[in-house]
Amino acid sequence: xxxxxxxxxxxxxxxxxxxxxxxxxxxxxxxxxxxxxxxxxxxxxxxxxxxxxxxxxxxxxxxxxxxxxxxxxxxxxxxxxxxxxxxxxxxxxxxxxxxxxxxxxxxxxxxxxxxxxxxxxxxxxxxxxxxxxxxxxxxxxxxxxxxxxxxxxxxxxxxxxxxxxxxxxxxxxxxxxxxxxxxxxxxxxxxxxxxxxxxxxxxxxxxxxxxxxxxxxxxxxxxxxxxxxxxxxxxxxxxxxxxxxxxxxxx
Numbered sequence: 001x002x003x004x005x006x007x008x009x010x011x012x013x014x015x016x017x018x019x020x021x022x023x024x025x026x027x028x029x030x031x032x033x034x035x036x037x038x039x040x041x042x043x044x045x046x047x048x049x050x051x052x053x054x055x056x057x058x059x060x061x062x063x064x065x066x067x068x069x070x071x072x073x074x075x076x077x078x079x080x081x082x083x084x085x086x087x088x089x090x091x092x093x094x095x096x097x098x099x100x101x102x103x104x105x106x107x108x109x110x111x112x113x114x115x116x117x118x119x120x121x122x123x124x125x126x127x128x129x130x131x132x133x134x135x136x137x138x139x140x141x142x143x144x145x146x147x148x149x150x151x152x153x154x155x156x157x158x159x160x161x162x163x164x165x166x167x168x169x170x171x172x173x174x175x176x177x178x179x180x181x182x183x184x185x186x187x188x189x190x191x192x193x194x195x196x197x198x199x200x201x202x203x204x205x206x207x208x209x210x211x212x213x214x215x216x217x218x219x220x221x222x223x224x225x226x227x228x229x230x231x232x233x234x235x236x237x238x239x240x241x242x243x244x245x246x247x248x249x250x251x
Contacts (some may be wrong), residue, residue, distance in 0.1 A: 003115070027066065028053060030094075030122045032114055032137050038097055042178040044145065046082060046097045051122060057085055058131035059153040060220065060248075063124030065096065078111055079224075080148040080248075081125065084137070084155035094122070095246055097179065099145045130248045132156075132220060137164055139207055139217035139240075140250040141199075141231045143171040146223030146250060147179050153220070171199050171227065176236040199227075201234055208238035222248045 030049035034108045038046045059081075068070065081088070082095040100111040114120075130140050132153045140150040147170045157166045165201040168188045172178040175192060189206075191199055207217070219240055228249045235245055 007083045021139050021200055024124050027121045027123045030065075030120050031124060032116050032118045032120070033093065035114065035116065039179045040181065040182045043100050043177070044097060044179050045100070047110060047114070048093055048095050048118075049090075049120070049122065050093050052092065052178065054088060054094060055125075056089050057075040057081055057094075057109070057125035058128070058133060059085060059156040061125035061127055061152075062149065063094070063096070063122045063126060065106065066121040067109060068121070073115075075109075078126070080152070082148050082151050082155075084152060084159045086159050097145065101150070122210040125243075127248075130220065130222070132218070134162060134164060135214065136218045137213040138166045139219045140166070140168040141171075141219065141221045141223075141233075141235075143199075143223035143227040144177070144250075145179065145233075145245070146221075146227065146248075149222055149248065150220060151180055151183070154183075166215075167207055169199075169203060169207075171223070176222050199231060199234065201238060203236055204238050208235075216244065219245045220248075221245065223250065226248050227234075 010162045028051050030051045032047055033050045034048035036046050038044045062078050062080045064076055065079050066074060068074050079096045079098060082097045088094050097109060098107045101107045130149060134156055138153060140153060142150045150168055154166065154168055166187055169191065170188060171191045171193055173194045175181065178190065189203065191203055217240065221228050221237055232245055232247060236242055
């Protein structure tokens, strides 16, 4: 992630979790307990990490992950949390879903070297700007691995059986590139750009204008710079208020 936002002192998932800045300032040891592929192309994996003193998070937040080599060399990156907050709290485990970035120090190590039982360090949760507490209608737009923080929101929404409207629109090149393909339901619209072309106004039309829920949407966009700019322009052109669009970009 290239954008980092300073969170307020405190957030709360109603009735469930409170997250403070204190927890986000401390590096914690995290043990890899599972590695699984999460797209058919084999380019994306989810790493489930056991964190002894996980203090909770909001859907949409992320962590900093740090690797330290035997010679003391340190590499660290920001990664979105894919877990539903309640699941993470119950198990003391978080899930991070990563692209295998060509030449990427951290993602490359995790995809090709890391095994169950390995230990890394994490710090977080971070960023309150992109968090969704679950108390307002949410329209989620993601491309590629930009769907990861949105999946945390979707899982949170499902876990609580929420009556708050939520819709997800996810863009991928092909079905094989689609992350979490088996998890999507009626709330999700998939756009496969290789066969359908780029995201267009007609993809968003069923959710905007008269189709909006009472009070309108809070829109969340996550993806590359190009996707974020394009999707936000489409939303504004469709009548979505600019001050109700939250964007997180991958550089």
